[in-house]
Each structure stands twice: as C-alpha cells, then as structure tokens.
Amino acid sequence: MTNLRTQYDRMIAEGTLRPDAAQEALMPEFDRIRDALLQPVKKGLFRKAPEPPKGLYLWGGVGRGKSMLMDMFVNNLDGIPARRVHFHAFMQEIHAAMHEARKTGVDDAIAPVAKAVSSSVRLLAFDEMQITDITDAMIVGRLFEALFADGVVVITTSNRIPDDLYKHGLNRDLFVPFIEMIKQKMVVHELASPTDYRQDRLSGSPSYFTPVNAESREAMNAVWKDLAGGEAGPLTLRVKGRDVILPMFRNGVGRARFHALCGQPLGAADYLAIAEAVKVLMLDDIPSLGRTNFNEAKRFVTLIDALYEAQVQLICSAAAEPEMLYLEGEGTFEFERTASRLREMQSDDWSKA
Template sequence: MSETLPALYERRVAEGTLDADPAQRETLPEFERIREELAKPRKGGLFRKAPPPPKGLYLWGGVGRGKSMLMDLFVETLEVPARRVHFHAFMQEIQSGVHAERQKGTEDPIRPVARKVSDAVRVLAFDEMQITDIADAMIVGRLFEQLVAAGCVVVTTSNRVPDDLYKDGLNRQLFLPFIDHIKDTMVVKELAAARDYRQDRLAGTDTYFTPNGPEAREAIEAVWQRLSDGREEPLELRVQGRTLALPRFSNGVARARFYDLCGRMLGPADYLKLAETVRVLILEDVPQLSRQNFNEAKRFVTLIDALYEARTRLIMSAAAAPEYLYVEGVGAFEFDRTASRLREMQSEGWGS
C-alpha cells in the first residue's frame, strides 16, 4: 500500500522541504478520500457495472497558495494510472483530436477522443483550470461528462470559483450546464492559505538582471529551478486561429526569450492571452532597443502593458536598466512609461 497523503505531507514538513500550513492540511482529507476510493479493487463484472468513480475535487484559491504542490503530492501517492497536465495543454490536445475526428467524418468526434483518454488513465489532475476560449467552452462540458461516465476522476486547481469560469464569455449560457456538472461530480473547496508561497520563493531575489551575459543567464536559471522544481513542458495557446508557443512552462510559470515573443508577428491579443494564462513570466535576453529594431520594441511595450494590467509577475534579463533600454529613435520618449512600469513590477509584492 502506498503512503497516505497526510503521512507524505507530514514527512515532507519534518524533512524541511515543506512549510506546514493549516489551510493546506485542511484540504488533505479530500485528496485522501479520492486516493482511498481508487485504491479499492473495482468490482464490476460481465453482468455488473463497475461502481461510479468517487467525486473529484475542484480546489480553488489565490496564486501561490500551494495548490499545485498539493496536486503533485496527491499524484505521487496514487497506485492507479494518472496524468498530471496543465489544463491549457490538455485542451490543446483535445481540440487537435476532435479536429482529426471531424476530418475523418466521425459523427460524434468528442466520443472517441474522450475514450482514448479514459482508456489510458483513471485520474486526470489538471493545473489552473480556466476557460477563455470559445472552442474550449463548447467542448469541455460533453468531454467531462464522458470522462466521468467512463470512470475517470477529475481533480483540478483553479484561481477562481466555478461560477466565475468563462465569465462574460461569448454564448456563456451554453456553458452554464458545465458549471453544474462540476458541482455535481466534484467537491468544490477553497484553499484559503494566508501566505503566497510563490512570492516567498522570490522574496529577497532580484527580478531584473543586467547586462545580458553568463551571469544573468545563471541567475535566471537559478530562479527558474526554484519556481519550476526542475519540471517543465511546452505550452501552446490558441489566439484567433493562431498558435502562440511557449517553449518552457511549469506550474503557471513561463520562460521565453525576447525574440520568442517580440521578434515574431504577435499583437495585443497574443499578449493578453499570455498575461491571463501565466502567473509569472521569465523573459530573457531583452536587447538594447532603438530605431533598428523599432517593431520589436513596439511589441515589447505592448507585452509589458498586458503583463502590467494583469499584474503578472515579470522576471527579466536585459541589456541595460529600464531607463536606458530605449534612449534614441522614434518612441524613446513614450518608452518612459514602460520603464516606469518595469521599475514598479520589480517592487516587493508585485503580482500578489
């Protein structure tokens, strides 16, 4: 028998790798309930249907409260096939699968896609469920119904209560049955931890490194390891029919180079999608800006505006301090506002 989740949590606290938190401890029984149920043998048979899966868990709360860490521990204790994946990455796969089924002329393209998932795992553990895409909104309800009907347990984290999912979205009335489905098939629980552990990890850490070079790269790598715990995956975001690729992503933290985001033909919609999806952006190798790279500079200003308005945490390496990044050429005067925002975004507690 595998270690129980409360036992694993307390062992990590005793080892000093976790700080004990009352609100986190309060959520452990919900995870453990699911683990215990899944550890029991399934008693279905030729003429007897297997019992329905235990209710899943929808764990919501503020950024950095430990939701992803608890999910990691939960998956570690499971003895059944499970998949841990960021919600956006999962829905990207589902959309691709549904598109392929439509190309084949499948009458109900969601069904075979859901079956492929449910045949492979008994637990789907999602990070950061949020619905911002009309295509996701139209698919996710039927997809989850079929997954649960096939015996899958869904456990997810989110920064918002179910009733706020897809808020003000197009045709939201068609999405409302999915919110009811969440409440019927999952226990909804708030993680009301007082501390922001992600901010704690950055406390006392520089978030702006200059000049570009080996020292800045080494410092950025150290921050990335601290925030990602060494785990990463690519993430693709759909924006108005295009794909915005983030090469390195982990637990709400994205890492990209300047030319990944500002050297391509991206616009405000791309940066807004990025800002609402990630909680921390690590942006590397921002060069000196001038009339020679005016288009890239304009995109950089738009990116910083989107991150600022969304209060996304920014960690950055650049050729110069904010005030000296763009000192000559058209737009240099207007860049003063961007420099000011970059300074503000370095302040203690930004993004909390």
C-alpha cells in the first residue's frame, strides 16, 4: 500500500503534478487517518474496538485539488472497505433506501439504512458536501450521528466552511447541531492554494467546438478526460419531486448531450439545480435552432441563463458559431443575448465563483 505522500512525490517527478505547499500541508491528515484505519479491529466480547480517527472536512476554492487528493487517498486504501461518492448522489441513495425501509413498517427508517451503510464501509469519502434541500437538512444529522457511532470515518470536500452549510435555509436552527457534530468528529482544514488548477488547464484552450463532427467529438472527449478523470456515473438531482438526471458526472464536471437537457420538458428550476451542482458543464451536439425546434431553443436559452448567472464554465460542441445558431423564426432577436453570453463564457477568466 503506497501512502499519499509517496504517490504525490512520484507524480511531481513524472510531471503530472506541480509542487503545492497547501496540498503538501494536508499529507499528515491523510496519513493520520490511514494509519488508524490500518490498525486491526479487535473482535470479541471483552475486546473494545479502538476509537476511530477523526475524519477530515476539506474546504476551499474551486480547482485547488481537494477532490484529486481525496481520490488519491481512497484509491490507495487497499483492503480497507471505502467508498467515494458525490454527496448529492449519496443523499439520493439514502432517500431511496429510506423509502424502501418504510415499506417494511419500521418506525425509524434512518436506523436500518445507516446500519446498512456502516456495515459495508469503514470510510466514506464525499465529494462536494453541500446542503440546499430542507429534506436533506432534516435527515443528515441523525444519519451521520449513526454512522459516526458505528465507527465510520468520513472525509469530505466542500467549497464552504461548515458554518456556511445550509446558510439561510428553512428551519436552519434545527441543522446547527449537525455543524457542531462535524467540528467534533472531523478535522476542518482549508486548502488555501493560490492556484486554480482547473482554470489553469482550461486557460487558453478552446471551450466552443464547431461544427459537430468527429474532430469536435474527439476534442470534447479529450477535455472530459482531462477535467473529470476516472470513471463517471450519472448524477440524479431531485427538483420539486422529480428526478433530473445529468448522464455523466465526476469531480464537479457534468456532461450531457443537448437533447438530454433541452429536448426534455425541463424548466428554470431544473437548470438552476444543475448550475448549483456543477462547476463545469460539457454540452455535446447543440444543433441549429429555429422554428422546427423552437421549444428546445427556449429551454437552451433558459439553461444558458442559469449557467451564466451561476458563473459555471461551459464547454460545448455546436452546429455553428453562437451568432449563427438561431437564424430564423420567433425569438431570433431574443437569442442575440444568449449568443452574446455564449461568447462571454468562452473567455479565459470565466469560472464559478
């Protein structure tokens, strides 16, 4: 089993990474958790299991390497049951499992669901902890209390300090004990690197590929591989009681074809949820727009507005340049603003704040 520092140094020597003092300062925290997890779990009537180590709440700006370091750590925990999952996707799984548990007539659906999670892993690694939904806010405290009680160690990344989780949310006073639990059970560490590595990778690189052909698809795939890395899966967002699915998601980067987001009956709330969930959206195969696909064009305008207001990086392939996408039919004049925004979103300094 290779420790994180050894792998980190090797990647620097290979030129894959650049030395970063803020990232290097985190190594003792990961080593602390790793060393504790490597200790054998004592079993028997009179043998008390060792106290689990404190987890790690890793927060900081976009592109500082939080997810990368966490992934490196989890991928080298050979033999230690661990799972890495996007926090929003995990909470969707919890909701579904609680729904099934209630069918059995249990009084407390959280207890069996938490037990099922804790029996399968010793470490949970969450990417992008954020609480925006009142239902999640009401569940997460009791869920994590049960997981911590069962000795599960939690590592999570977030763009927010714990005190800013669910900020201004409905009934937030009921959520505050969870914040205090995080501070008690996890080491809170800011990754204060001055470098936004994601923006560095995007700087000077095209973000709008046209026309849609084999060459542009290959270029999109290359960007996806560079930004997302590793195996991706769908992200399901619960919006007003409905599931909105982003087909591919990893490390804050989402990807979908135009039809998946604009050919479906989605609205502003759905696109706002997507903009909240991703830092970068890759949108493939935007067609020419006009009378024949007017509804899709309207949804596309709404999507771009949501991404623009949230300052989400957009990388896309399209049938034509922004000014030539919508040339005839109702809405041509209104689309001029969308074309202007598409141009602005291609600038090097466009990123999610």
